[in-house]
Amino acid sequence: MKKEIAITAYKCRKCGKIHYPYHDRCLECKGREFEQIKPEGDVTLLAYTAIFNLPWGFDQRYLILGVAEFENHVKAMGQIKVDSVDQLKAGMKMKPSWEPVRVQYGEDVYGLKFEPME
Amino acid sequence: MRDVAIIGAGMIPFGRRDEDTLMEMLAYASLKALDDAGLGDKSVDAVYLANMGGGMLQHQSAIASSLVDRLSLLPAAADTVENGPASGASAIKNGLLAVASGYYDTVLVVGGEKMREVTGWRATDFVATMTHPQAEYPYGITLPGMAGMFTRLYMEKHGVTREHLLAVSLKNQEMGTLNPYAHVEMALDREGVFDSPHAVVNNPVSADPLHLYDLCPVSDGAAAIVICPLEMAKKLSKPPVLIAGFGQATDTHTLQERDDPTDLKAVTLAAKQALEMAKLKPSDISVAELHDAFTILEIAESEHVGFFKKGEGGKAAAAGKTRLGGQIPINLSGGLKARGHPVGATGVAQVVDIVWQLRHELPKTRQVKNAQTGLTVNFGGFGNNVLSFVLKRVEP
Protein backbone atom coordinates (compact mmCIF):
# COMPACT_ATOMS: atom_id res chain seq x y z
CA MET A 1 0.00 0.00 0.00
CA LYS A 2 1.32 3.41 -0.95
CA LYS A 3 1.87 5.66 2.07
CA GLU A 4 1.22 9.38 2.17
CA ILE A 5 4.33 11.57 2.38
CA ALA A 6 4.33 12.46 6.08
CA ILE A 7 6.29 15.68 5.82
CA THR A 8 4.86 18.93 7.11
CA ALA A 9 6.31 22.16 5.78
CA TYR A 10 5.55 25.59 7.18
CA LYS A 11 4.42 28.63 5.21
CA CYS A 12 4.89 31.97 7.01
CA ARG A 13 1.51 33.69 7.34
CA LYS A 14 3.17 37.10 7.15
CA CYS A 15 5.57 36.86 4.20
CA GLY A 16 4.79 33.50 2.60
CA LYS A 17 8.26 31.96 2.93
CA ILE A 18 8.20 28.15 2.91
CA HIS A 19 10.21 26.37 5.57
CA TYR A 20 11.22 22.76 5.97
CA PRO A 21 12.24 21.76 8.59
CA TYR A 22 10.37 23.78 11.24
CA HIS A 23 11.69 27.07 12.64
CA ASP A 24 10.15 28.92 15.59
CA ARG A 25 10.49 32.23 13.74
CA CYS A 26 10.40 32.85 10.01
CA LEU A 27 13.91 32.97 8.48
CA GLU A 28 12.81 35.94 6.36
CA CYS A 29 10.58 38.17 8.56
CA LYS A 30 10.74 36.57 12.05
CA GLY A 31 6.97 35.94 11.98
CA ARG A 32 5.79 33.22 14.34
CA GLU A 33 2.61 32.05 12.66
CA PHE A 34 2.78 29.37 10.03
CA GLU A 35 0.30 27.52 7.87
CA GLN A 36 1.08 23.80 7.76
CA ILE A 37 1.41 22.62 4.18
CA LYS A 38 2.17 19.32 2.46
CA PRO A 39 4.82 18.97 -0.26
CA GLU A 40 2.92 18.93 -3.57
CA GLY A 41 3.33 18.80 -7.32
CA ASP A 42 6.24 17.92 -9.59
CA VAL A 43 9.56 17.18 -7.93
CA THR A 44 12.88 18.44 -9.32
CA LEU A 45 16.26 17.03 -8.29
CA LEU A 46 18.61 19.78 -7.06
CA ALA A 47 21.66 17.98 -5.66
CA TYR A 48 22.81 14.40 -5.11
CA THR A 49 25.67 12.17 -4.03
CA ALA A 50 26.52 8.52 -3.47
CA ILE A 51 28.22 7.71 -0.18
CA PHE A 52 30.33 4.60 0.34
CA ASN A 53 31.24 5.01 4.02
CA LEU A 54 27.95 4.68 5.78
CA PRO A 55 27.24 5.58 9.37
CA TRP A 56 26.47 3.06 12.07
CA GLY A 57 22.97 1.68 11.55
CA PHE A 58 23.22 1.06 7.79
CA ASP A 59 24.08 -2.35 6.42
CA GLN A 60 24.21 -1.70 2.69
CA ARG A 61 27.40 -1.05 0.71
CA TYR A 62 26.42 2.41 -0.49
CA LEU A 63 23.60 4.91 -0.37
CA ILE A 64 22.45 7.46 -2.94
CA LEU A 65 21.03 10.63 -1.43
CA GLY A 66 19.78 13.93 -2.75
CA VAL A 67 17.82 17.10 -2.19
CA ALA A 68 14.77 17.79 -4.33
CA GLU A 69 12.26 20.62 -4.62
CA PHE A 70 8.49 20.10 -4.87
CA GLU A 71 6.45 22.36 -7.15
CA ASN A 72 5.13 24.28 -4.12
CA HIS A 73 8.76 25.11 -3.14
CA VAL A 74 9.19 22.60 -0.31
CA LYS A 75 12.80 21.36 -0.47
CA ALA A 76 13.72 18.12 1.27
CA MET A 77 16.39 15.45 1.45
CA GLY A 78 15.65 11.86 0.54
CA GLN A 79 17.20 8.56 -0.51
CA ILE A 80 17.27 8.00 -4.26
CA LYS A 81 16.25 4.68 -5.81
CA VAL A 82 18.86 4.25 -8.57
CA ASP A 83 21.90 1.99 -8.84
CA SER A 84 24.37 4.72 -9.73
CA VAL A 85 24.68 8.50 -9.81
CA ASP A 86 25.27 8.11 -13.55
CA GLN A 87 21.49 7.77 -13.84
CA LEU A 88 21.00 11.20 -12.25
CA LYS A 89 21.19 14.79 -13.44
CA ALA A 90 20.31 18.00 -11.61
CA GLY A 91 16.99 19.34 -12.89
CA MET A 92 15.46 15.94 -13.69
CA LYS A 93 11.90 15.16 -12.57
CA MET A 94 11.53 12.68 -9.73
CA LYS A 95 8.72 10.59 -8.28
CA PRO A 96 8.50 10.84 -4.47
CA SER A 97 7.39 8.11 -2.08
CA TRP A 98 7.28 7.48 1.68
CA GLU A 99 9.12 4.30 2.57
CA PRO A 100 11.38 2.78 5.23
CA VAL A 101 14.75 4.57 5.06
CA ARG A 102 16.47 2.85 7.99
CA VAL A 103 15.88 0.52 10.89
CA GLN A 104 16.27 1.81 14.44
CA TYR A 105 15.76 -0.33 17.54
CA GLY A 106 14.27 -3.03 15.31
CA GLU A 107 11.64 -0.70 13.84
CA ASP A 108 11.38 0.74 10.35
CA VAL A 109 11.91 4.50 10.18
CA TYR A 110 9.98 6.03 7.29
CA GLY A 111 11.18 8.88 5.12
CA LEU A 112 11.30 10.33 1.62
CA LYS A 113 12.55 8.38 -1.34
CA PHE A 114 12.85 9.66 -4.88
CA GLU A 115 13.16 7.87 -8.19
CA PRO A 116 13.54 9.27 -11.70
CA MET A 117 10.22 9.64 -13.59
CA GLU A 118 11.41 7.66 -16.63
CA MET B 1 39.22 46.26 25.31
CA ARG B 2 42.82 45.10 25.76
CA ASP B 3 44.99 43.68 22.99
CA VAL B 4 45.49 39.93 23.51
CA ALA B 5 48.55 37.91 22.52
CA ILE B 6 49.47 34.24 22.31
CA ILE B 7 52.53 33.48 24.44
CA GLY B 8 52.55 29.70 24.42
CA ALA B 9 51.69 27.05 21.84
CA GLY B 10 51.88 23.27 21.93
CA MET B 11 50.65 20.20 20.10
CA ILE B 12 51.05 16.44 20.31
CA PRO B 13 51.43 14.36 17.13
CA PHE B 14 48.02 13.61 15.59
CA GLY B 15 47.10 10.14 14.41
CA ARG B 16 45.98 6.94 16.02
CA ARG B 17 46.99 7.22 19.68
CA ASP B 18 45.72 3.98 21.21
CA GLU B 19 48.12 4.39 24.12
CA ASP B 20 46.59 7.67 25.38
CA THR B 21 43.24 8.52 26.90
CA LEU B 22 41.48 11.73 25.86
CA MET B 23 42.47 13.29 29.18
CA GLU B 24 46.13 12.33 28.72
CA MET B 25 46.23 13.93 25.26
CA LEU B 26 44.67 17.13 26.62
CA ALA B 27 47.14 17.19 29.51
CA TYR B 28 50.22 16.63 27.30
CA ALA B 29 49.27 19.40 24.86
CA SER B 30 48.44 21.76 27.75
CA LEU B 31 51.79 21.14 29.46
CA LYS B 32 53.62 21.86 26.19
CA ALA B 33 51.80 25.19 25.81
CA LEU B 34 52.34 26.11 29.49
CA ASP B 35 56.06 25.29 29.22
CA ASP B 36 56.35 27.21 25.96
CA ALA B 37 54.81 30.22 27.71
CA GLY B 38 57.28 29.89 30.58
CA LEU B 39 54.49 29.06 33.03
CA GLY B 40 55.81 25.59 33.90
CA ASP B 41 55.31 25.99 37.65
CA LYS B 42 52.58 28.64 37.62
CA SER B 43 48.81 28.63 37.31
CA VAL B 44 46.41 30.36 34.94
CA ASP B 45 43.21 32.25 35.68
CA ALA B 46 40.99 30.19 33.40
CA VAL B 47 40.88 27.20 31.06
CA TYR B 48 38.66 26.78 27.99
CA LEU B 49 38.62 23.20 26.75
CA ALA B 50 37.32 22.43 23.24
CA ASN B 51 35.88 18.97 22.68
CA MET B 52 32.98 17.60 20.70
CA GLY B 53 32.69 13.93 21.54
CA GLY B 54 33.81 13.22 25.11
CA GLY B 55 30.23 12.54 26.13
CA MET B 56 29.43 10.36 23.14
CA LEU B 57 32.72 8.56 22.47
CA GLN B 58 34.39 8.34 25.89
CA HIS B 59 31.23 8.49 28.00
CA GLN B 60 32.89 11.27 29.98
CA SER B 61 31.40 14.67 30.76
CA ALA B 62 32.55 17.92 32.40
CA ILE B 63 36.08 17.24 31.22
CA ALA B 64 37.40 20.77 31.82
CA SER B 65 36.96 20.21 35.56
CA SER B 66 38.86 16.97 35.26
CA LEU B 67 41.71 18.59 33.31
CA VAL B 68 42.38 21.46 35.75
CA ASP B 69 42.55 18.88 38.52
CA ARG B 70 45.08 16.72 36.62
CA LEU B 71 47.19 19.76 35.73
CA SER B 72 47.09 21.24 39.25
CA LEU B 73 45.57 24.44 37.91
CA LEU B 74 43.01 24.60 40.75
CA PRO B 75 41.16 26.85 41.50
CA ALA B 76 41.27 28.22 37.93
CA ALA B 77 37.91 28.78 36.23
CA ALA B 78 37.26 25.96 33.74
CA ASP B 79 34.71 25.46 30.96
CA THR B 80 34.22 22.90 28.22
CA VAL B 81 33.24 24.40 24.87
CA GLU B 82 31.34 22.23 22.38
CA ASN B 83 30.70 23.71 18.95
CA GLY B 84 31.12 20.73 16.64
CA PRO B 85 34.28 20.85 14.48
CA ALA B 86 34.55 24.58 15.27
CA SER B 87 34.89 23.91 19.01
CA GLY B 88 38.61 24.79 18.94
CA ALA B 89 38.17 28.28 17.54
CA SER B 90 35.12 28.83 19.75
CA ALA B 91 37.19 28.04 22.85
CA ILE B 92 39.90 30.48 21.70
CA LYS B 93 37.24 33.13 21.16
CA ASN B 94 35.98 32.63 24.71
CA GLY B 95 39.50 33.03 26.08
CA LEU B 96 40.17 36.04 23.88
CA LEU B 97 37.04 37.87 25.05
CA ALA B 98 37.74 37.04 28.68
CA VAL B 99 41.27 38.49 28.52
CA ALA B 100 40.32 41.43 26.28
CA SER B 101 37.60 42.44 28.74
CA GLY B 102 40.12 42.64 31.55
CA TYR B 103 38.46 39.91 33.56
CA TYR B 104 41.26 37.32 33.31
CA ASP B 105 44.97 37.82 32.61
CA THR B 106 46.31 34.37 31.75
CA VAL B 107 44.16 31.78 29.98
CA LEU B 108 44.91 28.27 28.70
CA VAL B 109 42.91 27.11 25.67
CA VAL B 110 43.18 23.43 24.78
CA GLY B 111 41.32 21.34 22.23
CA GLY B 112 41.35 17.59 21.87
CA GLU B 113 39.49 14.61 20.47
CA LYS B 114 39.86 10.85 20.60
CA MET B 115 37.95 9.45 17.63
CA ARG B 116 39.85 6.23 16.85
CA GLU B 117 38.55 4.62 20.03
CA VAL B 118 35.45 3.57 18.09
CA THR B 119 35.03 1.92 14.66
CA GLY B 120 34.92 4.09 11.53
CA TRP B 121 31.23 3.18 11.33
CA ARG B 122 30.60 4.71 14.78
CA ALA B 123 32.88 7.71 14.17
CA THR B 124 30.97 8.54 10.97
CA ASP B 125 27.70 8.36 12.92
CA PHE B 126 29.15 10.54 15.71
CA VAL B 127 30.03 13.30 13.23
CA ALA B 128 26.64 12.88 11.47
CA THR B 129 24.85 13.77 14.72
CA MET B 130 25.52 17.40 13.70
CA THR B 131 22.99 17.05 10.88
CA HIS B 132 19.30 17.90 11.31
CA PRO B 133 17.69 15.18 13.48
CA GLN B 134 14.48 14.96 11.41
CA ALA B 135 15.23 16.40 7.98
CA GLU B 136 18.69 14.87 7.41
CA TYR B 137 20.07 12.37 9.93
CA PRO B 138 17.48 9.56 9.43
CA TYR B 139 18.43 9.26 5.74
CA GLY B 140 22.00 8.25 6.52
CA ILE B 141 23.58 11.47 5.32
CA THR B 142 27.17 12.01 6.48
CA LEU B 143 29.39 15.10 6.43
CA PRO B 144 31.32 13.68 3.46
CA GLY B 145 27.91 13.17 1.80
CA MET B 146 27.03 16.84 2.31
CA ALA B 147 30.45 17.76 0.95
CA GLY B 148 29.79 15.52 -2.08
CA MET B 149 26.55 17.34 -2.91
CA PHE B 150 28.27 20.68 -2.35
CA THR B 151 31.21 19.67 -4.56
CA ARG B 152 29.06 18.76 -7.54
CA LEU B 153 27.17 22.07 -7.29
CA TYR B 154 30.41 24.02 -6.84
CA MET B 155 32.05 22.27 -9.80
CA GLU B 156 29.08 23.14 -12.02
CA LYS B 157 28.83 26.74 -10.86
CA HIS B 158 32.48 27.72 -10.47
CA GLY B 159 34.31 25.38 -12.83
CA VAL B 160 36.28 23.46 -10.20
CA THR B 161 37.64 20.21 -11.64
CA ARG B 162 38.96 16.96 -10.18
CA GLU B 163 42.39 18.13 -11.30
CA HIS B 164 42.01 21.17 -8.99
CA LEU B 165 40.94 18.98 -6.07
CA LEU B 166 43.90 16.70 -6.73
CA ALA B 167 46.29 19.66 -6.51
CA VAL B 168 45.06 20.28 -2.95
CA SER B 169 45.48 16.59 -1.94
CA LEU B 170 48.98 16.42 -3.42
CA LYS B 171 50.14 19.66 -1.75
CA ASN B 172 48.68 18.88 1.66
CA GLN B 173 49.92 15.31 1.81
CA GLU B 174 53.36 16.48 0.70
CA MET B 175 53.36 19.04 3.52
CA GLY B 176 52.22 16.30 5.91
CA THR B 177 55.43 14.37 5.22
CA LEU B 178 57.36 17.44 6.45
CA ASN B 179 55.27 17.93 9.60
CA PRO B 180 56.23 15.70 12.54
CA TYR B 181 52.79 16.35 14.08
CA ALA B 182 50.84 15.18 11.03
CA HIS B 183 48.63 12.07 11.03
CA VAL B 184 49.24 11.25 7.34
CA GLU B 185 52.92 11.22 6.51
CA MET B 186 52.69 9.68 3.08
CA ALA B 187 53.16 11.68 -0.10
CA LEU B 188 50.61 10.88 -2.80
CA ASP B 189 51.68 9.66 -6.19
CA ARG B 190 49.65 11.42 -8.85
CA GLU B 191 49.91 8.46 -11.20
CA GLY B 192 48.59 6.01 -8.59
CA VAL B 193 45.62 8.06 -7.42
CA PHE B 194 44.58 9.84 -10.61
CA ASP B 195 46.21 8.97 -13.93
CA SER B 196 46.70 5.22 -13.94
CA PRO B 197 43.96 2.61 -14.47
CA HIS B 198 44.63 1.45 -10.88
CA ALA B 199 43.46 4.83 -9.55
CA VAL B 200 39.88 3.54 -9.29
CA VAL B 201 41.12 0.95 -6.80
CA ASN B 202 43.69 3.10 -4.96
CA ASN B 203 41.48 6.16 -4.75
CA PRO B 204 37.86 5.01 -4.96
CA VAL B 205 34.82 7.27 -4.87
CA SER B 206 33.96 7.97 -1.25
CA ALA B 207 31.19 10.60 -1.45
CA ASP B 208 30.60 11.20 -5.13
CA PRO B 209 32.24 13.16 -6.76
CA LEU B 210 34.79 13.19 -3.91
CA HIS B 211 37.30 10.34 -3.76
CA LEU B 212 39.07 8.77 -0.78
CA TYR B 213 42.04 11.18 -0.97
CA ASP B 214 39.75 14.22 -1.03
CA LEU B 215 38.77 13.48 2.59
CA CYS B 216 40.63 14.12 5.84
CA PRO B 217 41.38 11.14 8.08
CA VAL B 218 39.68 10.34 11.40
CA SER B 219 42.25 11.28 14.05
CA ASP B 220 43.18 11.48 17.69
CA GLY B 221 45.06 14.56 18.85
CA ALA B 222 45.26 17.68 20.97
CA ALA B 223 46.67 21.21 20.75
CA ALA B 224 46.88 24.14 23.18
CA ILE B 225 47.75 27.83 23.48
CA VAL B 226 48.26 30.27 26.34
CA ILE B 227 47.07 33.86 25.97
CA CYS B 228 47.50 37.04 28.03
CA PRO B 229 47.32 40.83 27.52
CA LEU B 230 49.79 42.07 24.88
CA GLU B 231 51.43 44.45 27.37
CA MET B 232 52.34 41.48 29.59
CA ALA B 233 53.45 39.43 26.59
CA LYS B 234 55.92 42.10 25.49
CA LYS B 235 58.00 41.45 28.61
CA LEU B 236 58.67 37.84 27.54
CA SER B 237 61.55 36.66 25.37
CA LYS B 238 59.63 35.10 22.46
CA PRO B 239 57.88 37.37 19.93
CA PRO B 240 54.25 37.64 21.03
CA VAL B 241 51.61 36.81 18.45
CA LEU B 242 48.75 39.29 18.56
CA ILE B 243 45.19 38.05 17.98
CA ALA B 244 44.55 41.03 15.73
CA GLY B 245 41.09 40.04 14.57
CA PHE B 246 38.38 37.45 14.93
CA GLY B 247 35.01 36.84 13.38
CA GLN B 248 32.22 34.30 13.70
CA ALA B 249 29.01 33.77 11.77
CA THR B 250 26.29 31.16 11.43
CA ASP B 251 24.11 29.92 8.57
CA THR B 252 21.05 27.65 8.14
CA HIS B 253 21.29 24.17 9.62
CA THR B 254 20.32 22.43 6.37
CA LEU B 255 21.99 23.15 3.03
CA GLN B 256 18.59 23.04 1.29
CA GLU B 257 17.40 26.20 3.05
CA ARG B 258 20.26 28.33 1.67
CA ASP B 259 19.25 30.46 -1.32
CA ASP B 260 22.50 29.44 -3.01
CA PRO B 261 23.99 26.32 -1.39
CA THR B 262 27.38 27.06 -3.01
CA ASP B 263 27.58 30.38 -1.16
CA LEU B 264 29.30 29.81 2.20
CA LYS B 265 28.01 33.04 3.74
CA ALA B 266 29.30 32.28 7.23
CA VAL B 267 32.87 31.89 5.88
CA THR B 268 32.69 35.21 4.03
CA LEU B 269 31.30 37.02 7.07
CA ALA B 270 33.65 35.50 9.65
CA ALA B 271 36.76 36.27 7.58
CA LYS B 272 35.52 39.77 6.73
CA GLN B 273 34.97 40.57 10.41
CA ALA B 274 38.41 39.19 11.35
CA LEU B 275 40.20 41.14 8.59
CA GLU B 276 38.33 44.37 9.32
CA MET B 277 39.11 44.14 13.03
CA ALA B 278 42.80 43.64 12.14
CA LYS B 279 42.60 46.47 9.56
CA LEU B 280 44.04 44.16 6.90
CA LYS B 281 43.06 43.02 3.40
CA PRO B 282 43.23 39.41 2.20
CA SER B 283 46.32 40.36 0.16
CA ASP B 284 48.11 41.43 3.38
CA ILE B 285 48.05 37.85 4.76
CA SER B 286 51.36 35.94 4.69
CA VAL B 287 50.05 32.44 5.42
CA ALA B 288 46.69 30.72 6.02
CA GLU B 289 45.33 27.58 7.65
CA LEU B 290 41.95 26.75 6.09
CA HIS B 291 39.52 24.02 7.11
CA ASP B 292 40.11 21.42 4.38
CA ALA B 293 38.08 18.55 5.85
CA PHE B 294 37.40 17.96 2.13
CA THR B 295 39.67 19.27 -0.65
CA ILE B 296 36.79 21.28 -2.12
CA LEU B 297 36.63 23.30 1.12
CA GLU B 298 40.19 24.58 0.81
CA ILE B 299 39.35 25.89 -2.66
CA ALA B 300 35.92 27.28 -1.72
CA GLU B 301 37.24 28.92 1.46
CA SER B 302 40.20 30.47 -0.39
CA GLU B 303 37.60 32.19 -2.58
CA HIS B 304 35.12 33.11 0.16
CA VAL B 305 37.88 34.61 2.35
CA GLY B 306 38.92 36.77 -0.59
CA PHE B 307 42.32 35.33 -1.54
CA PHE B 308 40.93 34.56 -5.01
CA LYS B 309 37.84 35.52 -6.98
CA LYS B 310 35.04 32.93 -7.26
CA GLY B 311 36.05 30.45 -9.92
CA GLU B 312 39.78 31.20 -9.54
CA GLY B 313 40.59 29.19 -6.40
CA GLY B 314 40.84 25.81 -8.10
CA LYS B 315 43.02 27.15 -10.88
CA ALA B 316 45.21 28.93 -8.31
CA ALA B 317 45.72 25.66 -6.41
CA ALA B 318 46.62 23.81 -9.61
CA ALA B 319 49.05 26.61 -10.58
CA GLY B 320 50.89 26.32 -7.26
CA LYS B 321 49.78 29.73 -5.96
CA THR B 322 48.84 28.20 -2.59
CA ARG B 323 52.17 26.39 -2.11
CA LEU B 324 55.14 27.62 -0.10
CA GLY B 325 56.58 30.54 -2.08
CA GLY B 326 53.27 31.11 -3.89
CA GLN B 327 50.91 34.08 -3.74
CA ILE B 328 49.23 32.85 -0.54
CA PRO B 329 50.60 29.66 1.04
CA ILE B 330 47.72 27.60 2.46
CA ASN B 331 47.88 24.69 4.88
CA LEU B 332 51.66 24.31 5.09
CA SER B 333 50.92 22.07 8.10
CA GLY B 334 49.27 19.62 5.72
CA GLY B 335 45.87 20.95 6.81
CA LEU B 336 43.11 18.71 8.11
CA LYS B 337 43.84 16.53 5.09
CA ALA B 338 47.26 15.47 6.41
CA ARG B 339 47.73 16.87 9.92
CA GLY B 340 44.41 15.15 10.66
CA HIS B 341 41.07 16.24 12.07
CA PRO B 342 40.48 15.37 15.72
CA VAL B 343 37.42 17.61 15.65
CA GLY B 344 37.78 19.43 18.99
CA ALA B 345 41.52 19.99 18.44
CA THR B 346 41.48 21.35 14.90
CA GLY B 347 40.66 25.02 15.53
CA VAL B 348 43.41 25.24 18.15
CA ALA B 349 45.93 23.32 16.02
CA GLN B 350 45.39 25.77 13.13
CA VAL B 351 46.30 28.66 15.44
CA VAL B 352 49.32 26.77 16.85
CA ASP B 353 50.64 26.25 13.31
CA ILE B 354 50.20 29.95 12.51
CA VAL B 355 51.96 30.93 15.77
CA TRP B 356 54.96 28.80 14.75
CA GLN B 357 54.93 30.46 11.32
CA LEU B 358 54.81 33.97 12.81
CA ARG B 359 57.60 33.21 15.27
CA HIS B 360 59.65 31.89 12.33
CA GLU B 361 60.26 28.64 14.21
CA LEU B 362 59.57 26.12 11.44
CA PRO B 363 62.11 24.37 9.24
CA LYS B 364 62.78 26.05 5.88
CA THR B 365 60.70 23.46 4.01
CA ARG B 366 57.52 24.74 5.71
CA GLN B 367 58.38 28.27 6.88
CA VAL B 368 57.00 31.28 4.98
CA LYS B 369 59.96 33.65 4.85
CA ASN B 370 59.49 36.61 7.19
CA ALA B 371 55.78 35.79 7.78
CA GLN B 372 54.07 38.71 9.54
CA THR B 373 50.34 37.86 9.41
CA GLY B 374 48.26 34.69 9.36
CA LEU B 375 44.60 33.79 8.92
CA THR B 376 42.60 30.75 10.00
CA VAL B 377 39.15 29.42 9.11
CA ASN B 378 37.55 26.81 11.39
CA PHE B 379 34.40 25.44 9.75
CA GLY B 380 31.64 23.87 11.86
CA GLY B 381 28.80 21.66 10.65
CA PHE B 382 28.55 22.11 6.94
CA GLY B 383 29.39 25.78 7.18
CA ASN B 384 26.65 26.62 9.66
CA ASN B 385 29.07 27.93 12.30
CA VAL B 386 32.38 29.37 11.15
CA LEU B 387 35.17 31.21 12.97
CA SER B 388 38.16 33.06 11.61
CA PHE B 389 41.22 34.59 13.28
CA VAL B 390 43.82 37.02 11.99
CA LEU B 391 47.13 36.77 13.85
CA LYS B 392 50.02 39.21 13.68
CA ARG B 393 53.67 38.98 14.71
CA VAL B 394 54.78 41.62 17.22
CA GLU B 395 58.52 42.27 17.48
CA PRO B 396 59.69 41.68 21.09
Ligand SMILES: [Zn+2]
Ligand atom coordinates in the same frame (compact mmCIF):
# COMPACT_ATOMS: atom_id res chain seq x y z
ZN1 LIG C 1 7.96 35.44 7.12
